[in-house]
Amino acid sequence: xxxxxxxxxxxxxxxxxxxxxxxxxxxxxxxxxxxxxxxxxxxxxxxxxxxxxxxxxxxxxxxxxxxxxxxxxxxxxxxxxxxxxxxxxxxxxxxxxxxxxxxxxxxxxxxxxxxxxxxxxxxxxxxxxxxxxxxxxxxxxxxxxxxxxxxxxxxxxxxxxxxxxxxxxxxxxxxxxxxxxxxxxxxxxxxxxxxxxxxxxxxxxxxxxxxxxxxxxxxxxxxxxxxxxxxxxxxxxxxxxxxxxxxxxxxxxxxxxxxxxxxxxxxxxxxxxxxxxxxxxxxxxxxxxxxxxxxxxxxxxxxxxxxxxxxxxxxxxxxxxxxxxxxxxxxxxxxxxxxxxxxxxxxxxxxxxxxxxxxxxxxxxxxxxxxxxxxxxxxxxxxxxxxxxxxxxxxxxxxxxxxxxxxxxxxxxxxxxxxxxxxxxxxxxxxxxxxxxxxxxxxxxxxxxxxxxxxxxxxxxxxxxxxxxxxxxxxxxxxx
Numbered sequence: 001x002x003x004x005x006x007x008x009x010x011x012x013x014x015x016x017x018x019x020x021x022x023x024x025x026x027x028x029x030x031x032x033x034x035x036x037x038x039x040x041x042x043x044x045x046x047x048x049x050x051x052x053x054x055x056x057x058x059x060x061x062x063x064x065x066x067x068x069x070x071x072x073x074x075x076x077x078x079x080x081x082x083x084x085x086x087x088x089x090x091x092x093x094x095x096x097x098x099x100x101x102x103x104x105x106x107x108x109x110x111x112x113x114x115x116x117x118x119x120x121x122x123x124x125x126x127x128x129x130x131x132x133x134x135x136x137x138x139x140x141x142x143x144x145x146x147x148x149x150x151x152x153x154x155x156x157x158x159x160x161x162x163x164x165x166x167x168x169x170x171x172x173x174x175x176x177x178x179x180x181x182x183x184x185x186x187x188x189x190x191x192x193x194x195x196x197x198x199x200x201x202x203x204x205x206x207x208x209x210x211x212x213x214x215x216x217x218x219x220x221x222x223x224x225x226x227x228x229x230x231x232x233x234x235x236x237x238x239x240x241x242x243x244x245x246x247x248x249x250x251x252x253x254x255x256x257x258x259x260x261x262x263x264x265x266x267x268x269x270x271x272x273x274x275x276x277x278x279x280x281x282x283x284x285x286x287x288x289x290x291x292x293x294x295x296x297x298x299x300x301x302x303x304x305x306x307x308x309x310x311x312x313x314x315x316x317x318x319x320x321x322x323x324x325x326x327x328x329x330x331x332x333x334x335x336x337x338x339x340x341x342x343x344x345x346x347x348x349x350x351x352x353x354x355x356x357x358x359x360x361x362x363x364x365x366x367x368x369x370x371x372x373x374x375x376x377x378x379x380x381x382x383x384x385x386x387x388x389x390x391x392x393x394x395x396x397x398x399x400x401x402x403x404x405x406x407x408x409x410x411x412x413x414x415x416x417x418x419x420x421x422x423x424x425x426x427x428x429x430x431x432x433x434x435x436x437x438x439x440x441x442x443x444x445x446x447x448x449x450x451x452x453x454x455x456x457x458x459x460x461x462x463x464x465x466x467x468x469x470x471x472x473x474x475x476x477x478x479x480x
Contacts, residue, residue, distance in 0.1 A: 139236075139244040141171030145212060148182065148234045148246070154253045155221050158263055161252065162218030163199050165234045169207035177205045179237040179400060180215055183245075186254075187228035191235075191245055194423065196401050197225065199232055203343070203431055222473035223263050224351040224426035227254045243401075263473070264303035272299045280305040283475070285326045288457070295321040298460075309471040316462045318357065324470070325363065325457025328477045333369055335450030341433060341479050348456050349427035349474035352383055356468065357461035359387040359420075364432065366449040371414040376445050378436065380404075381420040382428075387461065389418035399435055402428070408444050417444050427474060 146166035155161040163182040169175055181201040189195055200217030207213060215234065231249040238244065269278040274289035283305035289295045296315060302308035310324040330336050350360045360383035368375040379389070391409025398404070402425060407418040417439050432454065439445045454477050458470045 168212040267301040327455030335452035344433040353468040
């Protein structure tokens with residue numbers, strides 16, 4: 001396998017919000033190789049609310065009907081029972097000589113109805129009893145018929161945790177849910193505020209009326225994941241964009257690793273060569289010190305294509321020096337039409353030392369590899385420290401549950417689209433096809449492009465002239 005180093009022009013910027021000047025986002029980096037798997041990350045949303053029973057029956061979102069009122073000497077009919085998550089209706093009022101029927105009993109998650117009031121000669125019925133909280137009710141027509149379970153209540157860094165649940169379309173019409181996600185939240189996180197470090201997600205889940213689907217999957221926990229008390233829950237997005245979260249939250253603990261697992265402790269490949277690289281699993285791990293004229297020393301250590309790190313020492317200046325990365329080459333860099341693929345998804349995990357100037361990012365090449373000749377470079381930043389993309393910020397956009405600032409630059413030679421996360425995302429899954437299609441629709445990428453290379457690594461500008469470690473513990477690409 002032959003790796004490729006390319007040169008690129010430098011552009012200088014300054015961030016007014018910080019004292020240090022931003023790293024010039026000018027770069028050119030790539031190589032060779034194929035492989036893959038993935039599916040995109042999501043978020044939590046609105047709290048669950050079960051449906052309530054209507055008079056004498058179950059009506060999602062309805063309220064239990066009042067009990068019948070008895071005529072003279074008669075008895076009041078009992079109320080309808082509250083549906084899952086619903087509210088029991090109040091008991092009927094007895095007329096003269098009658099006795100009041102008992103109040104309905106609230107089902108799971110419901111609240112008890114008030115007791116009936118006795119009329120002349122009647123006796124008051126007993127108050128309904130509130131049921132235990134639960135999640136069995138249908139949310140926007142979707143019911144969780146098998147509650148979320150986890151493979152363990154504890155996972156060590158380097159281990160994998162999976163979840164399993166089943167949902168059913170309880171409505172009368174077919175529906176396609178943009179996302180169904182086994183969400184996970186680290187210590188201090190919230191459903192809606194994140195960070196969104198999810199266990200598993202499925203995109204475009206189509207359900208006919210009455211149809212069920214099992215949601216089952218997980219992910220490895222890496223050195224980027226905080227240790228402590230986490231929780232997981234099942235959530236889905238409706239076609240209108242609303243998020244619904246099933247309760248309850250399931251608690252679990254992430255503990256430090258024991259020295260093995262996903263932490264690369266015994267590298268099988270080491271290089272300080274500016275163009276050194278390692279082929280493994282259909283991918284290529286590349287040191288890629290493409291700006292050799294300015295780059296300081298850097299050594300890459302690899303246990304596998306999805307478990308490697310670099311130790312780099314770069315001067316406190318604002319040009320990109322290196323882009324160590326792992327990447328997949330499509331058709332030996334000749335590419336394939338993007339339209340050939342319905343989905344392109346990718347998992348990732350990477351983190352920097354919070355020192356200097358750098359951005360951890362995907363680097364995707366369309367219509368060729370390297371600036372010039374009509375190519376387009378798409379970068380997706382998952383961590384940013386004091387860096388600034390090329391071009392100007394155009395708008396904010398959300399994919400899955402992750403919000404980005406979208407930047408665009410085109411000087412006739414280089415066409416660069418940069419999606420920069422608003423909050424650091426140390427690991428997750430992206431629907432790359434969705435992102436690329438969005439940029440094409442905006443006119444930032446020519447229509448009908450080829451996709452030639454998908455990489456993930458770190459652009460390093462500065463480590464404040466100290467040796468710092470950048471760690472990568474997951475990467476995969478699935479193209480269907």
